[in-house]
Amino acid sequence: MQDATTFFVNFNLDRKSYNFTSKTTDIEKQSTQEAILNKNFRQAINFAYDRTAYGAQSQGEEGATKVIRNLIVPPTFVTINGKDFGDVVSSKMVNYGQEWQNINFADAQDPYYNPEKAKAKFAEAKKELEAKGVQFPIHLDKTVEMTNKTEIQSISSMKQSIESVLGTENVVMDIQQLSTEDYDSSGYLAQTAAQKDYDLYNGGWSPDYQDPSTYLDIFSVKSGGMLQNLGLEPGEINDKAKAVGLDTYTQMLEEANKEQDPAKRYEKYAEVQAWLVDSALAIPNVSLGGTPGLRKTVPFSAPFSQAGNKGVESYKYLKLQDKTVTTDEYEKAKEKWLKEKEESNKKAQEELAKHVK
Numbered sequence: 001m002q003d004a005t006t007f008f009v010n011f012n013l014d015r016k017s018y019n020f021t022s023k024t025t026d027i028e029k030q031s032t033q034e035a036i037l038n039k040n041f042r043q044a045i046n047f048a049y050d051r052t053a054y055g056a057q058s059q060g061e062e063g064a065t066k067v068i069r070n071l072i073v074p075p076t077f078v079t080i081n082g083k084d085f086g087d088v089v090s091s092k093m094v095n096y097g098q099e100w101q102n103i104n105f106a107d108a109q110d111p112y113y114n115p116e117k118a119k120a121k122f123a124e125a126k127k128e129l130e131a132k133g134v135q136f137p138i139h140l141d142k143t144v145e146m147t148n149k150t151e152i153q154s155i156s157s158m159k160q161s162i163e164s165v166l167g168t169e170n171v172v173m174d175i176q177q178l179s180t181e182d183y184d185s186s187g188y189l190a191q192t193a194a195q196k197d198y199d200l201y202n203g204g205w206s207p208d209y210q211d212p213s214t215y216l217d218i219f220s221v222k223s224g225g226m227l228q229n230l231g232l233e234p235g236e237i238n239d240k241a242k243a244v245g246l247d248t249y250t251q252m253l254e255e256a257n258k259e260q261d262p263a264k265r266y267e268k269y270a271e272v273q274a275w276l277v278d279s280a281l282a283i284p285n286v287s288l289g290g291t292p293g294l295r296k297t298v299p300f301s302a303p304f305s306q307a308g309n310k311g312v313e314s315y316k317y318l319k320l321q322d323k324t325v326t327t328d329e330y331e332k333a334k335e336k337w338l339k340e341k342e343e344s345n346k347k348a349q350e351e352l353a354k355h356v357k
Contacts, residue, residue: 002067002069002074003289004306005288006071006206006287007285007286007288009283010200010201010230010282012199012230013230013231014232014240015196017196017197019182019197020143020176021139021174022172022176023139023141023174028135031129031134031136032138032140036199039244039278039279039280040121040122040128042281044118044121045118045283047112047114047118047121047165048115049113049283051065051110051286052064052068052110053157054154054285057150059292063291065109067291068109069286070106071284072205072273072282073215074086075089075107078211085266085269085273086106088266088270089270089273090102090105092271092273093277097278099121107287107290108290119165119166122166126170137170137171139199141197141198142155142199142200142202143178143197144178145177145178147180156175158173159175187201193228193230193232196228202285203229205218206307208307209308210308212256212273213253213256216253216273217257219249219276219281220249222235223235244281246281248275249272252275253272255268295325296321297320298333299325300334300337301318301319302318303317
């Protein structure tokens, strides 16, 4: 079963370091930066990215879709008046264009991959970018750790799908295979936004508490915990942040943070998440969980929480059985557990409504 950790690909909006790149001229660097700031270009990348093929590299063909995640906030993380968060986000997307009509953000399927939409968005982007003197193809550097063979295969799959849809005369994804030290220092362990040495980065986030803000706050221009991965320093004025609308995003987020009524609060967060989807600044791809496993522990006998210390593996309440759990046993236990969970959640919400005045 997929858990609450979300992984996503994000763009570096203000790249300063070029120690690991295939670009050979300043024009190539400037062209890539200009393209990344263009929403139609980012959306084209999103629609050209085949997540099923990506998932198959680590999970095999049968399990390829079982790890796919389509929102930064998991679609079932909270409910709003009986509706899953993801369904409410979907209803908001009509405000952002026909390309989002009837989109389904549920886990374990890919609603984004659409070569026709990708080509249409890229055609718009190319027209806008050529008017600014941008030269093609756009080169996108993506770093990988050279010892991580599965990740290399996954990123190679991403490269193949994007280049085959958009054409290498338009976009080239340059995979930079680095040592562990270089990979870490250019990404996860970089101390400043200026040290982030890539155009595309694959990062992730796990919730600290059971509220959508735990995911959405990470891109606040004032204090975002993942903002450096976008090439921006929290709290510092940056024209690139304004160019892509992150100032607007932060204002929407702050308005939602002020709301104390849970339903109204979550509704506003759904608006924020919808904006983030349309922006294509952070492109969700997979979650933790959803992978094949072998176990003799009774399914769903342990405590469960999407956030906090009860959400990790614990021996408390855990039961063992003599034989290995079969797929049929697991699915039946999951169905029973989900039904009981829905009933208990409803009861908890009713009690909360009585308590909160």
